[in-house]
Amino acid sequence: MDHTTAEARLLDAADTLFYERGIQAVGMDAIRQASGVSLKRTYQLFPSKEHLVEAVLRRRDLAIREQISAYTSARPTPTEGVLAVFDYLYDWFGQPDFRGCAFINSFAELGPASANVADIVRTHKQAVADHLAALVAAAGRPPALAAQLLVLANGAMVTAAIVGSPEPARDARAAAQRLLDADASA
Known part of the structure; x- marks a missing residue:
């Protein structure tokens, strides 16, 4: 199995298992078993579980950013783009495997013990905040x-x-719509 395939299989298996069970509840052997990648190869690619989590x-951060961007850019007006964030959330929350936000969950599990995980979570949340801020600015609303x-x-x-x-x-x-309406009438 080549490097790219092994890495993809490990990331897919780890993502699924971490999201379903929680990071601390999943051992490297379970990831190895689910991925079909040998333990030796696993540790060659990811020297520690924390490297794999990161x-x-x-x-996941890149995938979510792309999904939100595609979802909001498909709307005809910036204000509808703002509200589309919540439509995206509704669709996501309705997925049968929805277990909450992987970033919030990861921070709750590891944030205090892992500065790297905490930084990745903060970076993701800031990127979402920046996207929302850009939509708000495009709609001519206050920052x-x-x-x-x-x-x-x-x-x-949550x-x-x-x-x-x-x-x-x-x-x-609905609350976002009220905030937008209140700003429009101010």
Whole structure:
């Protein structure tokens, strides 16, 4: 098995297992077994579990950024793009394998013990914040609105995972609409 294939298989297996069970509950042997990559090759590619966690999060970060960007750019107006963030969340929360935000979950599990994981989580959340800020600016709204919308989005992620329903995204969207309407009438 070549380097690229082995790495992809390890990342796929680790991403699935970490997201389903939690990072600390999954050992390297389970990842090796799920991926079909030998333990020796696994450690050649990822010298430690933390290296693998970091790679999984970086890959997931890029995928989510691309998905959100595609979802919001498909809207005809910047204001609709802002609200599309919450439509994206609703679709995501409705997936049968939804277990919450992998970045929030990872930070909760490892953030205090792993500066690298904490940095990756912060970088991801900042990238989402920056995207939301750009949408808010394009809609001609004040920058402070972006931070408020980000709190709604992150709160919806946590709440949806806890209650097992996509509806918190709808609630957050309605609150976002109210904030946008209040700003428009101010």
